[in-house]
Amino acid sequence: MMNKSNSNSKLPKTWKLIIFGLIGGVFGYALSSGSFVVPQNIDFSLSLIYEYDILFAFLMLMVLVLLVANVTGLVRLKAMKEPSQSSDLPITPKEKLFNATMKFSNYNIIISFITMVLAMAYAMRSVSVDRENTYMLVNLIASLVLFIIVAVLQNRTLAMFNQMYPHRKINFNASTSKETERELFAEMDEGEQWIVYRSAYSAYRTANAMLIGGIVFFLIYSVAFGFTPLPIIVLGLVWLGQNMAYHREVNRQYR
Amino acid sequence: MSKLVNRVREFRARDRLSQEELAKRIGASRQTIALIERGDYSPSVLLGLKIAEVFAVRVEDVFSIESE
Structure with missing residues (x-):
C-alpha cells in the first residue's frame, strides 16, 4: 500500500521537475540571448500630470475604499x-x-503606512522640481491624515473586540505592543491558540514563497533594466531573518 | 490512519447544554467546542477529561479512535 502511493507520487514530481526545468531553460535562453529587448521609452513612474500621481491616486483610493468598508x-x-x-x-x-x-482595518494600516512612507520618500528625494512642490505637499499631508484616520479606526475596531470578547480584552495600557500580544495569546484557550499556530505557519509559508518570488522578480528586472542588487539583498535578508526566527523558536522548544 | 471521533454534541444534547455553557464550565471558548464537535481539533487530555467530567462519563465514552 505504502509502496504504491510512493510510486504514484514520484512520477508527477519527476514530470513537474522536468517541466520546470524546460520552462527555466526557455526563459533563461530568451533572457541571456538578447532576444528579449526592453523598449527604450518604457516608463515605470506611473504618471499622468505629476510624477507618480497615478501610483499615489491608486494607493489612496485603496485606502479610502478600505476605510469605508471598515466604517x-x-x-x-x-x-x-x-x-x-x-x-x-x-x-x-x-x-x-x-x-x-x-x-479591512489591518490591510488598511499596511496600505496607508506604505502610502505615507512613499510620500515621505518622494518629498525627501534629492531632485525636486518647483512646480511639483504643491503636489508633493498635498500628497504628504493627505497620506499622513489618512494614516491617522486609519489608526484611529483600528483603535475603534479593537475597542469593539474588547466589547465582544470581554474575557479576552486587549490591554491598551500595556507598555509595548509585544506585551499586549503576549497577554492576549496567554489568555487564549488551547483551541484558539491552535488556530493562531496554524494561521502563523500558513503566513510563514506564504511569506517564504513571496520572498522567493520577489527575488526572482528583481533578478528578471536586473536582466532587463540593469543590475539592481539592493532589493535582492533586502529581500534576502528578510528571508534569512524570518527563517532564523523560526529556527530560534524550534531550538528553544527542544532545549 | 486513525482519527479521533467524539460524542460531545450528543452528550450536550442529552444534558441540554449550549456550546457556550459547556465552554464556560470547562474554562474554554465556544469556538473551541465548535472545533472539537466538527472534528477539526483534537483537544488535549486535560480538556478531554474536563469535558467528560461535565457529562459525568468516562473520557472513553466521549472520545474514541476510529480507523480510516
Missing part, C-alpha cells in the same frame, strides 16, 4: 444583536462580520 463594518456591528446563547454555529454572523472588519 460600514463598525456601524453594522454596533446595530447587530448578540447571538442567542443556544447558537451552535462555529462562527456567529456577528463574529464573521467582525473578522471581516478587522481584516
Whole structure:
C-alpha cells in the first residue's frame, strides 16, 4: 500500500521537475540571448500630470475604499444583536462580520503606512522640481491624515473586540505592543491558540514563497533594466531573518 | 490512519447544554467546542477529561479512535 502511493507520487514530481526545468531553460535562453529587448521609452513612474500621481491616486483610493468598508463594518456591528446563547454555529454572523472588519482595518494600516512612507520618500528625494512642490505637499499631508484616520479606526475596531470578547480584552495600557500580544495569546484557550499556530505557519509559508518570488522578480528586472542588487539583498535578508526566527523558536522548544 | 471521533454534541444534547455553557464550565471558548464537535481539533487530555467530567462519563465514552 505504502509502496504504491510512493510510486504514484514520484512520477508527477519527476514530470513537474522536468517541466520546470524546460520552462527555466526557455526563459533563461530568451533572457541571456538578447532576444528579449526592453523598449527604450518604457516608463515605470506611473504618471499622468505629476510624477507618480497615478501610483499615489491608486494607493489612496485603496485606502479610502478600505476605510469605508471598515466604517460600514463598525456601524453594522454596533446595530447587530448578540447571538442567542443556544447558537451552535462555529462562527456567529456577528463574529464573521467582525473578522471581516478587522481584516479591512489591518490591510488598511499596511496600505496607508506604505502610502505615507512613499510620500515621505518622494518629498525627501534629492531632485525636486518647483512646480511639483504643491503636489508633493498635498500628497504628504493627505497620506499622513489618512494614516491617522486609519489608526484611529483600528483603535475603534479593537475597542469593539474588547466589547465582544470581554474575557479576552486587549490591554491598551500595556507598555509595548509585544506585551499586549503576549497577554492576549496567554489568555487564549488551547483551541484558539491552535488556530493562531496554524494561521502563523500558513503566513510563514506564504511569506517564504513571496520572498522567493520577489527575488526572482528583481533578478528578471536586473536582466532587463540593469543590475539592481539592493532589493535582492533586502529581500534576502528578510528571508534569512524570518527563517532564523523560526529556527530560534524550534531550538528553544527542544532545549 | 486513525482519527479521533467524539460524542460531545450528543452528550450536550442529552444534558441540554449550549456550546457556550459547556465552554464556560470547562474554562474554554465556544469556538473551541465548535472545533472539537466538527472534528477539526483534537483537544488535549486535560480538556478531554474536563469535558467528560461535565457529562459525568468516562473520557472513553466521549472520545474514541476510529480507523480510516
